[in-house]
Amino acid sequence: MDLRQLEYFCAIVEAGSLSAAARRIPVAQPTLTVAMRNLEREVRTPLLIRAAPGVTPTEAGRYLHEEARRILREVANATTHLHEMARGAIGDINLSAGQVYSWGHLATVLNAVTVAAPDIHVRLSDPPPLEILRRVGVGDDDLGIVTTSDPGRLAELYGDRLEFRPLCELPIVAVLPPAFSDAPDPIGLDELRDQPWIVPATPPSFPGMASLMERMWSSRGWTPRVIRKVSASETSLPMIAGGLGVALMPNQIGSLAGRSVELRRTVETVPALIAVAVWQxxxxxxxxxxxxxxxxxEVHRDDVARVPQVRT
Structure with missing residues (x-):
């Protein structure tokens, strides 16, 4: 039994005769006759009662007609689904994105994807940057978004197996305890040299916020006497609010703390972090x-035009 036989059988039952079905499909009537004879031989039972006015289904024929319509519907739905998958309108995506990017931009991206392809379902996780690279590299995730201080260096380190596409800049601000409520805006980094600094513990193999801070200290010719390490920039916000130190971080993260911390631009030009898409x-x-x-x-079209792209 094949799909063509089922299509012929349904057409005959619904048209009420072989001649009417032959005109509707259209298929030559002898072809339908042979197909029905072969089908009845295969299922070993009569399916049609033939009479001068036309044909009617037997009990077995009525059962087969119902099942055949269901099967043909499912095949049609599966075919449509596969066509939609082929053009990228349907599918599941495993996406890992760092919190710095997620807080500032991911909602806009997900809304745009929903409008463009509402049947794409995104499974989202937010591991640390090196874990994002690992997950994408081994195929656990289809796409990742990391934030880095040096996309070129990232490509040098991992470009043998990963592709990178810079998306947008994440401007940096100084995040200060409430005691700095009267601090000028902008504030010079030298005014903060004697403060404890809170730094995300990014591994040396990933050029992130920690390497950006170290670069800024080096450019000023000093290193903080006290450096406190945290797991991520957002983790430092309660510590800063509690007066335990200062930090540089993307404005989107600093804004999460609201009025519990003070945000200031810097007199010095601090390079922005760059959000980068990564795939295997x-x-x-x-x-x-x-x-x-x-x-x-497309969401970052204007930003991409301004951010230097990397070659891998």
Whole structure:
């Protein structure tokens, strides 16, 4: 029993005769006759009662007609679903994105994806940056978004197996305890040299916020006497609010603390962090992931034009 036999059988039952079905499909009537004879031989029971006015289904024929309509519907739905998957309108995506980017931009991206392809479902996680690179590298995630102080260095370290596309800048501000409520805006970094500094413990193998802070200290010719390490920039906010130190971080993260901390621009030009999309170089990208990446790039179209791209 094949799909064509089922289509012929349904057409005959619904048209009421072989001749009417032959005109509707259209298929030559002898072809329908042979197909029905072969089908009845295969299922070993009569399916049609033939009479001068036309044909009517037997009890077995009525059962087969109901099941055949269901099967043909499911095949049609599956075909449509596969076509939609092929053009990237349907699918599941595993996305890992750092919190710094997520708080500032991810909601806009997800809304845009929902508008462009509402049947794409995103499974989101927010591991540390090196874990994002690992997950993308081994294929656990289809796409990642990390924030880095040096996209070029990132490509040098991991470009043998990963592709990178810079998306946008994340401007940096000084985040200060409430005691700095009268501090000028902008504030010079030298005015903060004697303060304890709170630094995310980014590994040396990832150029992130920690390396950016070290670069700024070096440019000023000093290093803080007290450096407190935390797991991530957002983790430092309660410590800063409690007067335990100062930090540089993206404005989006600093704003999360509201009035419990003081945000100040810096007199010195502090390079922005760069949000970078990352995917596996050798892995074939699914159509849904291509759609997501296209929408992601469109959301940041103006930013991408301003951010230097990297070669891997």
């Amino acid at each position: 170089r050798e892995r074939a990208m699914t159509p849904a992931t291509r759609t997501f990446l296209r929408v992601l790039t």
